[in-house]
Amino acid sequence: MSDAKHTTHPSSHHPSHDAAQHAGHEVHEGPIKTPKQLIAAIVASFVVPVIVIILLTNFVDFGQKAGAGSDGMSAEAVARRLQPVGSIEIKDVNDASTMKNGEQVFQAQCTACHATGAAGAPKLGDDAAWGPRIKAGYDALLASALKGKGSMTAQGGGDFSDLEIGRAVVFMANKSGAKLDEPKTPAAAASAAK
Template identity: 60%
Template sequence: MSDNAHSHDEHDAPHEGPVKTPKQLVLAVIFSFLVPIVGIILLVNFVASGSKTGAGSEGFSEEAIAARIQPVGTVELRDASAPRVLKSGQEVYQAQCAVCHAAGVAGAPKLGDAAAWAPRVATGYEALLNSALKGKGAMGAQGGGEFSDLEIGRAVVYLTNNSGANLPEPKAPAAETAASQ
């Protein structure tokens, strides 16, 4: 019978774990909830810190939005009866021609390159003005734009005279001269 009593005592022994008192049980429950929650809060704060933009896109930046909604054109009111002030050849050159002729873009003869301008100047002022007004090669037509034909002619003379030619500057017609004074 001693065998039965001995085996019975082994099964009746209380199971002991790491928690031995009710105070330890309360602390274990609190920490089992608090530690993951604090960890989640810290992780969320870390991920949310700093400014994030869309996947490589600046499409919603203030500058991009302003560029998209800016007006396409502008309206400029002018007094039709006001005298028109004609631009000089240099002013027209700087506003319209210098983009290509200063750097020699697309084969344009450069300002000051007498060798490149000599054969063109030999064709005469009228041929040069015609090429400027109607376009030639990669140069688009300059006539009918912001500048009058007379202003384009002044720019042709400015460009060629600063490249070895000696062309007289075209004069404004008498009606325009009287109106501009």
């Protein structure tokens, strides 16, 4: 008997040899095996998140939906939601009832600086600081207030009319030793002149 060894060359392939070689290793395959499955997976990866987002936005209540017992869809509620961001207020300078007096304007506009003396503003009631300004006259005081002076920005064209700013100037000057008359509305000044 001859002891012949059976040798295999690495280049030779035998089906039984490949099966034996891979028997120890698991074959790794993905769940997608056909092009149709690949297309379906790609489409689903886009469609499913969109559907989830739509469902979540319908589920979440942003406070805009009208529920039982609310007036969310009433004409007034809809009008409030649709109103413009800003509004225009027109004042009639001849209507004394719409005009603010000097103290009201001072409290709303001037008190931040003139109550404390901030930024070099003369304090309300400081006769020494207001004295030279009062001697310059009402017209000079009003011009400084309307056009601005030093650190004070121009007050003309703001929330208050020139007449209302003039009333605040007279209020501050009178609290600091002046004896000025409060400016009148144009209609009141015309009727006083007659």
